Amino acid sequence: MYQVLYCLTDEHDWRLVALAGAVCLLASAAAISLFHRARAAHGGARVAWISLDAAVAGGGIWATHFIAMLAYGPGAAGAYDVPVTVLSLIFAIAVTFIGLSISVSTTRSPLIALGGAVVGGGVAAMHYTGMMALDIPANVTWATGTVTASIVLGIVFGSLALFAAGRGDSLSGALGATVLLTVAIVSHHFTAMGAVKLTPDPARAIGGLSIPPGSMSFLTASAAVAIIAIALVAALLDRRAKGELGRQQVVLDTALENMSQGLCMFDADGKIILFNERYAAMLRRADMPLTGRLLVDVLREEQAKGHWQGDVEEFFARLVVDAREGRTTTDVVKRFGRSIRVVNQPMQGGGWVATFEDITEWLEAQAKISHMARHDALTNLPNRMLFHERLEQGLRVAKANDQLAVLCLDLDHFKDINDSLGHPIGDALLQEVGRRLAACAGENDTVARLGGDEFAVVQLGRSEEAAAAVLAGRLVEVISAPYEIADHQIVIGVSIGISLSPQDGSNPDELLKNADLALYRAKADGRGTYRFFETGMDARAQARRLLEMDLRAALQRNEFEVHYQPIRDVASDRVVAFEALLRWNHPQRGLISPLNFIPLAEETGLIVQLGEQVLRSACADAATWPDDIGVAVNLSPVQFKSPNLIASVIDALEASGLAASRLELEITESVLLQNSEATLATLHELRAKGVRISLDDFGTGYSSLSYLRSFPFDKIKIDRSFVSELATRQDSMAIIRAVTGLGRSLGIVTTAEGVENDAQLELLRREGCTQAQGYLFSKPRPASDVAMMLERPRLRASA
Numbered sequence: 001m002y003q004v005l006y007c008l009t010d011e012h013d014w015r016l017v018a019l020a021g022a023v024c025l026l027a028s029a030a031a032i033s034l035f036h037r038a039r040a041a042h043g044g045a046r047v048a049w050i051s052l053d054a055a056v057a058g059g060g061i062w063a064t065h066f067i068a069m070l071a072y073g074p075g076a077a078g079a080y081d082v083p084v085t086v087l088s089l090i091f092a093i094a095v096t097f098i099g100l101s102i103s104v105s106t107t108r109s110p111l112i113a114l115g116g117a118v119v120g121g122g123v124a125a126m127h128y129t130g131m132m133a134l135d136i137p138a139n140v141t142w143a144t145g146t147v148t149a150s151i152v153l154g155i156v157f158g159s160l161a162l163f164a165a166g167r168g169d170s171l172s173g174a175l176g177a178t179v180l181l182t183v184a185i186v187s188h189h190f191t192a193m194g195a196v197k198l199t200p201d202p203a204r205a206i207g208g209l210s211i212p213p214g215s216m217s218f219l220t221a222s223a224a225v226a227i228i229a230i231a232l233v234a235a236l237l238d239r240r241a242k243g244e245l246g247r248q249q250v251v252l253d254t255a256l257e258n259m260s261q262g263l264c265m266f267d268a269d270g271k272i273i274l275f276n277e278r279y280a281a282m283l284r285r286a287d288m289p290l291t292g293r294l295l296v297d298v299l300r301e302e303q304a305k306g307h308w309q310g311d312v313e314e315f316f317a318r319l320v321v322d323a324r325e326g327r328t329t330t331d332v333v334k335r336f337g338r339s340i341r342v343v344n345q346p347m348q349g350g351g352w353v354a355t356f357e358d359i360t361e362w363l364e365a366q367a368k369i370s371h372m373a374r375h376d377a378l379t380n381l382p383n384r385m386l387f388h389e390r391l392e393q394g395l396r397v398a399k400a401n402d403q404l405a406v407l408c409l410d411l412d413h414f415k416d417i418n419d420s421l422g423h424p425i426g427d428a429l430l431q432e433v434g435r436r437l438a439a440c441a442g443e444n445d446t447v448a449r450l451g452g453d454e455f456a457v458v459q460l461g462r463s464e465e466a467a468a469a470v471l472a473g474r475l476v477e478v479i480s481a482p483y484e485i486a487d488h489q490i491v492i493g494v495s496i497g498i499s500l501s502p503q504d505g506s507n508p509d510e511l512l513k514n515a516d517l518a519l520y521r522a523k524a525d526g527r528g529t530y531r532f533f534e535t536g537m538d539a540r541a542q543a544r545r546l547l548e549m550d551l552r553a554a555l556q557r558n559e560f561e562v563h564y565q566p567i568r569d570v571a572s573d574r575v576v577a578f579e580a581l582l583r584w585n586h587p588q589r590g591l592i593s594p595l596n597f598i599p600l601a602e603e604t605g606l607i608v609q610l611g612e613q614v615l616r617s618a619c620a621d622a623a624t625w626p627d628d629i630g631v632a633v634n635l636s637p638v639q640f641k642s643p644n645l646i647a648s649v650i651d652a653l654e655a656s657g658l659a660a661s662r663l664e665l666e667i668t669e670s671v672l673l674q675n676s677e678a679t680l681a682t683l684h685e686l687r688a689k690g691v692r693i694s695l696d697d698f699g700t701g702y703s704s705l706s707y708l709r710s711f712p713f714d715k716i717k718i719d720r721s722f723v724s725e726l727a728t729r730q731d732s733m734a735i736i737r738a739v740t741g742l743g744r745s746l747g748i749v750t751t752a753e754g755v756e757n758d759a760q761l762e763l764l765r766r767e768g769c770t771q772a773q774g775y776l777f778s779k780p781r782p783a784s785d786v787a788m789m790l791e792r793p794r795l796r797a798s799a
């Protein structure tokens with residue numbers, strides 16, 4: 001130590017020492033600045049920055065050494081061997097290049113320090129090579145311990161310098177690194193100079209290819225100028241780069257802080273190197289120190305507070321391994337009641353970026369959309385799609401001997417309620433029906449609304465057909481109970497078709513189709529009831545479809561004709577009118593009774609067109625009869641739903657020229673059942689035109705008498721079921737007596753239908769029945785037979 005101090009104070013010119021220190025400081029500042037540029041660059045640009053850095057640092061070490069050698073008194077007498085001097089410069093640059101390359105290309109602190117140690121080694125390599133270039137008339141000996149100390153100093157301060165530089169590009173960091181690198185070079189040099197002992201030896205001559213100290217001054221001055229120039233350029237570049245970096249930083253910060261996602265960047269060890277406020281807020285880490293901390297430590301702290309559950313070490317290790325192996329992972333985690341999607345994306349050069357997105361609302365919206373897609377908006381019951389899924393699921397789960405039932409429900413005459421009371425009431429009714437259905441079904445059953453007034457139930461886990469029958473019976477009862485909706489008392493029935501798995505089908509489509517066929521049967525059997533699927537229903541449905549097609553074609557081909565049955569006045573025994581009765585003259589099947597096609601025509605709506613044809617034909621035919629003979633035409637309830645009914649009656653009368661008073665329209669009680677206000681208005685309008693209105697099939701409905709109060713009918717037609725039992729049943733006689741009496745007192749004509757024998761006619765005559773109609777007089781016959789029917793009172797045999 002003493003030797004070093006002695007060397008520095010007594011053997012050196014302090015002015016030149018100060019100059020060497022200044023050059024060294026300048027070169028170190030430039031080297032550290034270039035080191036940061038090299039770290040920020042990639043690929044070829046990085047190699048270029050490292051090369052420039054090595055040239056500046058190596059040149060700086062070399063210039064410092066030789067300026068310091070000029071300051072060294074004993075050295076002033078010698079000269080420098082040129083090749084060795086050049087070699088020392090090459091060493092300085094090459095070894096520094098290696099050291100810088102190591103430090104620049106890693107983020108791991110021990111490796112950065114190792115690179116610094118190599119740079120320190122480069123300082124020593126240059127120094128001792130440079131000392132070998134000293135050509136002086138003296139013998140040079142070295143103190144080994146001091147030499148070792150000089151090398152250690154260079155290595156230690158060199159590694160500290162780059163370690164400090166590697167921690168960041170801050171001004172203080174750069175200053176610290178600059179000073180440490182300067183100390184590495186200077187401390188090494190002067191300690192090494194303290195190790196030198198010169199023993200004058202005039203016999204030693206200075207070699208041929210040597211450079212004198214004067215020239216050496218020029219060379220080192222040039223090197224110093226070059227270093228200062230490079231340092232200035234480097235500083236300028238540094239400033240610019242920092243300015244650019246600063247701008248980029250502002251942009252980056254703005255982007256980071258305005259991101260809706262949280263972002264956190266980790267190095268290869270799992271240390272937090274960057275994060276935004278959203279990240280801290282989302283994970284409630286705003287009041288925790290984060291930068292520079294290992295994630296595992298942050299998680300441990302959170303776990304201690306009860307904010308994190310699970311195995312911290314295992315979780316952290318998995319993240320680090322995934323990043324190291326280049327795996328991108330995505331997880332949805334629950335934090336503080338929110339759902340957060342975390343994407344961990346590995347970064348080049350180690351570490352990973354984690355993005356955090358709060359998807360709570362998105363998940364809720366997804367759940368809502370999915371619910372809406374699979375539920376009915378009005379009743380909130382499962383819709384057809386979900387019903388299908390549940391049915392499929394039920395079929396999968398159902399064990400081999402477990403039965404599963406599908407019940408298809410259809411509200412009876414719902415359309416009438418919708419049309420008469422309006423859609424809001426119809427909607428409220430459907431909602432209430434949905435509630436009642438859900439309340440009746442078992443907890444494993446699924447109740448769905450398939451659309452309109454169609455509902456369905458999957459009954460699970462019952463082993464007997466009886467269970468489905470019990471449920472269906474209960475549903476019919478519960479749905480038929482009166483509803484109180486917006487001051488309206490509503491009564492509606494329901495028809496149910498049932499199919500059972502496995503016997504009626506093993507897949508949802510088959511089961512639904514068969515339950516539908518059974519539903520059709522329930523409707524055909526009078527509605528308000530349930531039916532199980534039976535083999536053959538399919539065939540019947542098929543036949544029905546064929547009939548429907550045939551019916552449409554028959555309309556096109558004019559295969560329908562009207563037959564007439566006489567109606568006789570009982571007192572005068574004379575024909576007063578004919579009832580028009582439709583027949584289908586099928587090319588293959590012959591004459592088809594209306595009983596076989598009118599119900600289907602009503603269901604399909606074809607009855608409207610068909611009814612108009614009958615009206616036109618009947619009026620046209622009647623117009624050719626004597627003026628005192630009327631014609632009666634049957635109107636279906638479906639025709640009353642057509643807005644054209646009145647117009648078509650007027651058209652038929654006008655086209656035929658028949659007086660309205662000769663036309664009689666026969667309606668049944670069921671017409672009055674539907675939308676009675678509108679129906680009554682239509683009837684009044686027809687009546688106002690002069691057309692007469694008869695109440696057909698009287699006595700077969702539930703409250704026939706009340707209908708007589710609702711409209712002033714011109715005629716009551718006593719159903720033939722009473723007439724046929726006239727002789728055998730007292731009550732039939734009593735009813736006929738009551739009706740004829742009622743007709744008399746109200747001034748309404750009474751017509752007995754289905755009179756088949758003289759005994760019946762005689763009894764009716766005695767009871768004062770006004771008119772009679774039946775096979776006793778004639779069966780319905782074609783229009784061409786009307787003249788004959790008018791002439792001959794009895795045509796039974798020829799019918």
Ligand SMILES: Nc1nc2c(ncn2[C@@H]2O[C@H](COP(=O)(O)O[C@H]3[C@@H](O)[C@H](n4cnc5c(=O)[nH]c(N)nc54)O[C@@H]3COP(=O)(O)O)[C@@H](O)[C@H]2O)c(=O)[nH]1
Binds near residue numbers: 634636
């Ligand atoms: N909407 C329309 N309905 C129509 C039309 N044409 C007929 N119909 C209705 O079809 C039902 C069956 O009619 P049909 O087979 O013609 O039977 C009628 C008579 O043939 C039958 N009848 C008459 N007298 C006797 C008898 O002595 N015995 C006996 N067993 N049957 C007899 O009664 C039917 C007439 O009934 P009604 O209409 O009640 O007067 C039938 O309901 C027709 O209404 C049409 O164009 N449109």
